[in-house]
Amino acid sequence: MRNWQRPLTAAVITSAVALPFFALLLWSGSERWFYPDLLPDRWGLRAWEYVFGTAGDQILSSLLQSVLVAAATALVSVIIGVPSGRALGLYEFNGKDLLSVLLTLPIIVPPLCVAMGLHLWFIKLRLAETFSGVVLVHLTFSLPYAVFVMWGVFSNYDTDFEDQARSLGASRLAVIWRVMVPMTFSGIMVAALFSFLLSWSQYLSTLIIGGGKITTLPIMLFALMGSGDRPVAAAVSLVFVTPAFLVLLFSARYLGGKSISGVR
Amino acid sequence: MIQLPPASGADARTRRSPGFFCIAGLITPALSVVLVLFGGGLVFGLMQSLGYMPVVGMNALTREHFRAIIADPDFMPSLGLTLYVAAVSTMIAAALSIFTALILHSLMRKSRIVYFIFQIPLTVPHLVIAVAMVFMLSPTGLLSRVALGAGLIDSSAGFPLLINDRWCVGIMLTYIWKEIPFITLMILSVLRNVTVELLEVGRTLKAGRWQRFRFITLPTIFPSLGAACLIVFAFTFGAFEVPFLLGRTYPMLLPVWAYKNYSDVDLMARPEGIATGIVIAAVVIVTVIVSQGLTKTARRRGVIV
Numbered sequence: 001m002r003n004w005q006r007p008l009t010a011a012v013i014t015s016a017v018a019l020p021f022f023a024l025l026l027w028s029g030s031e032r033w034f035y036p037d038l039l040p041d042r043w044g045l046r047a048w049e050y051v052f053g054t055a056g057d058q059i060l061s062s063l064l065q066s067v068l069v070a071a072a073t074a075l076v077s078v079i080i081g082v083p084s085g086r087a088l089g090l091y092e093f094n095g096k097d098l099l100s101v102l103l104t105l106p107i108i109v110p111p112l113c114v115a116m117g118l119h120l121w122f123i124k125l126r127l128a129e130t131f132s133g134v135v136l137v138h139l140t141f142s143l144p145y146a147v148f149v150m151w152g153v154f155s156n157y158d159t160d161f162e163d164q165a166r167s168l169g170a171s172r173l174a175v176i177w178r179v180m181v182p183m184t185f186s187g188i189m190v191a192a193l194f195s196f197l198l199s200w201s202q203y204l205s206t207l208i209i210g211g212g213k214i215t216t217l218p219i220m221l222f223a224l225m226g227s228g229d230r231p232v233a234a235a236v237s238l239v240f241v242t243p244a245f246l247v248l249l250f251s252a253r254y255l256g257g258k259s260i261s262g263v264r
Numbered sequence: 265m266i267q268l269p270p271a272s273g274a275d276a277r278t279r280r281s282p283g284f285f286c287i288a289g290l291i292t293p294a295l296s297v298v299l300v301l302f303g304g305g306l307v308f309g310l311m312q313s314l315g316y317m318p319v320v321g322m323n324a325l326t327r328e329h330f331r332a333i334i335a336d337p338d339f340m341p342s343l344g345l346t347l348y349v350a351a352v353s354t355m356i357a358a359a360l361s362i363f364t365a366l367i368l369h370s371l372m373r374k375s376r377i378v379y380f381i382f383q384i385p386l387t388v389p390h391l392v393i394a395v396a397m398v399f400m401l402s403p404t405g406l407l408s409r410v411a412l413g414a415g416l417i418d419s420s421a422g423f424p425l426l427i428n429d430r431w432c433v434g435i436m437l438t439y440i441w442k443e444i445p446f447i448t449l450m451i452l453s454v455l456r457n458v459t460v461e462l463l464e465v466g467r468t469l470k471a472g473r474w475q476r477f478r479f480i481t482l483p484t485i486f487p488s489l490g491a492a493c494l495i496v497f498a499f500t501f502g503a504f505e506v507p508f509l510l511g512r513t514y515p516m517l518l519p520v521w522a523y524k525n526y527s528d529v530d531l532m533a534r535p536e537g538i539a540t541g542i543v544i545a546a547v548v549i550v551t552v553i554v555s556q557g558l559t560k561t562a563r564r565r566g567v568i569v
Contacts, residue, residue, distance in 0.1 A: 006371050010378050013364075017384050020396030020441070023406055027399050035404045035420055036412040080293040087290035091281055099291065101556065106302040108495065108552050110502025112519055113541040114302055116526055117309025120317065140302040147294050201389035204504045204523065218391055218505075225395060225509060234399065237392045244387035252380050 021241075027234035047231035051239065059220060059236065066200060066216040069131065070243075073138040073199035074192045077146040081191055082184075085150020089157060103144040114140050115205035122209060129213040137209045138202055142195035149194065153187030193247045200243055306545060313539035329535040333543070336536075341515035343543075345432065349507070349517060350500040353436040353443070358493050360440070361447035362485070366477075368448065369455045385445045393441055394509045397434045401426040427510055434510040435517075443496045450492035451485045487558055494555035498548040518544055 027033075028047045030040030051059050088096065106114070115137050119128060127133035165179045181188070203218040210216070217240050224233045281287070315326040333339050372378050385393075400406045408423040417423050427434040466476040507517035516524065518540060526537025 006375075009367055009371050010375065013378055014381050016441075017381050020393050020400065023396050023399040024392070026406070036409045038409050038413055080297060083290040084294035087287050091287055093281065093284075093287050099295065101552075102295070102298055104552060104556070105549065106298055108498045109302075109306070109545050109548050110499075110504070110519065110541075112502060112504055112522065113309060113545040114305035116522070116538045116541045117305035117307070117312065118301065120312060121304070121308050136301055137305075139297055140305065143294060143297050197387055201391065203391060204519075208523075208526075218389070221391060221395070222509075225398070230399065233395060237395045241388055241392045244389065245384075248380070248384060248387050252383075 021238075024234045024237050027230050028232075028238055030231055047229075047235040050232050051235045055232075059217075059239075062215045062217050062220040063239065065214060066218075069134055069138065069206070069214065069216060070196045070199040072131075072135045073142050074146075074196040076135065076139055077143045077195035078188055078192045081143055081146030081150050081195075082188065084147045085152075085191075086154045086157075086180075088147070088151040089154025090159065103147055106141050106144045107148075111137065111141055111202065111205040112208075115208040119208055128209060129211040131214060134206050134210045134214045134216075135199075137205045138199040142198040145198060146191040146195050149191040150184070150187060153184050153191075157184060190251065193251065197244060197247055306542075309538050309545075310542055313535050313542050315535060317535065329539040330543075333536050333539050338515060338521065339540075342518050342521045345515050346501060346518040349432045349435055349439075350497050353439040353500055354493050354497045356436070357440045357443040357447055357496060358489060361444050361451060361492075362489070364444060365448045365451035365455055365485070366481070369452060382445050382448070385442050386449075388442070390438065390442055390503065391505045391509070393438050394434075394506045397438050397510060398427055401434050401437070403427075428512050430512065432507070432511065432517075435507050438506050438510065439496075439500050443500075447489065447492045447496060450488050454485050454488045455481070487561070490558050491555050494551050494558070498551040498555075501551070502544045502548050 026040065029043050029045070031044035031046050032042040033040040087093070088099070118137060122128040122133050122136075127136065161183065162175050162179050165175050170178065201218070202216075203222065206214060206216050207219060210219075212219075217236070221233065221236050221240060224236055313329050315324060315329060368378070368382070398405065402408070403420045403423050403425070405427075407426075408417070408420055411417045411423060412419070426437075462480050463476055466480050471479065502519055504519040504523060508520050508523075511517055511520060515521075522537050522540035522544065524537070525533045525540060528534065528537070
């Protein structure tokens, strides 16, 4: 009885997950596909040629823009997030619960509300329509996430190694670089990767603060959906989803795939 | 994208405290980003929605914008629809997640590859799935072609409207696809510390399958499930991309409506857009507080670790 249950479950889960990507792949590889044919009438790489050829400049530059924004967000999130995670993971102090609530709110309150509130202020500070403005607004939700990841990491961290290094004459900086960072490296990678992904998936906050000047990939994708060219939109969607797969593969390979259960 | 904070107190082994200044030094950068950028964003938003916009010469504090959105005939239908979408998709996702978690727990414990595949939706941007839903569910989409091929409908006109539709089917399917792995993994993390012993006891006492589920498994997973659901609800309530792509033009979901007003050429509509954003934030914050309360109670009872 159990013999068929396992493969069936595996098959159901796999096909439910694969179905949307299957649809995107079909459309991105179709050149002519009349209703109601089940499969494209003519297959071809027109959409892909358009994405990397005809419109290549635009799409590749928005791809680059997305990568830069997400990488900057991830970098800042980690640099600021690691110390806080350390404090939260290692020590008891007054106001820890309050701090945890303060850090939870930005993850849950939609970036839409924050971006609308910040916009006018950012215009005055000349941060609107700039790269750093967009990174700052992405930071509001990706930094707390990085802090929570590092909190978890430092909860299982043994400071004795640092004491030993110090007693052997290591400087503060050496303790950080040669003991703390290597020991928490996989956690730091998780925090960085998921800050990256959070920023990568953002649409509205980028649109509000970037004001159309910072055209990341999702902004491009919305424009394409509006134009109604389905194969091209499908191809761009597949490009857009690639980092998500890479991150997942990486975390499965290096981190046992356990650390991402908290991500949405 | 949520990771619940680890239980404070439980994890931090008592260490010699490094002193107030050290801790303050460690947390100040993050705290100031949250207070200045996030808190500042909300406070500035609130001020603007109360009519305080010195840049355009509006200085008086007024409740007029909030009154205006509540009086707007579009507001209530929009709020209702948003609550409906968030609540129904969360409930369906929760029900399916309990089922999936139990199956995965009993059948697939050793299958890492299935777990891997199952985690894919966690990292995929909502927008991509919304685009895929258009391709699958629109009147000329894949499903419609399959239905026509199977003789279920005569033409694309016979296919039910599932995108930009009245019942927001496409929007909800996108959320359900995205959230099931999240809720399921939250349940699985507590299912692991249930209680083979407890189930054994149940069996010895001749509790049936349903009774064992109802009185042993469900109470154990409930706090975690509840927290996951509130998080999902809060997210769904305030998300923009999916309803923007898959929703109808009337009534709009609240986030779409907020942005429509905000980006209106008429600058007077802008405070109303921000006020709508504040309403969304308020609903979500209340949800979070409830969620935190739930988790805390659960911890006190020792159900979650």
